[in-house]
Amino acid sequence: xxxxxxxxxxxxVPNDALVKQLQRIEENTEGYEKIQKHIMDLHDHLKVDDSYxxxxxxxxxxxxxxxxxxxxxxxxxxxKIRHFSxxxxxxxxxxxxxxTYYILGFSNL
Numbered sequence: 001x002x003x004x005x006x007x008x009x010x011x012x013v014p015n016d017a018l019v020k021q022l023q024r025i026e027e028n029t030e031g032y033e034k035i036q037k038h039i040m041d042l043h044d045h046l047k048v049d050d051s052y053x054x055x056x057x058x059x060x061x062x063x064x065x066x067x068x069x070x071x072x073x074x075x076x077x078x079x080k081i082r083h084f085s086x087x088x089x090x091x092x093x094x095x096x097x098x099x100t101y102y103i104l105g106f107s108n109l
Contacts, residue, residue: 009040010054024060031106038088039103049077066099074099
């Protein structure tokens, strides 16, 4: 998938800075080529839970942000993320006391 198309699918208006940031995220995410499609699928699945995948402003990783309006919907989003991680062997890191995860890469284990 071209970088500009991926940025648009994530809700960004492509520009040089965002394309470069996406390039750094791709290089920093272990096994990115194996999980790229699954990341975009998860993004689509999370929309119904008022959640999404975005590029982190502080780290060169994708982040998953849960902005669900209530605990029940938030739990559904967390379950989708757990399923995504287990099924596609994606290493994620949940930030303590936040509804935010980082996608770190693909696990061969």
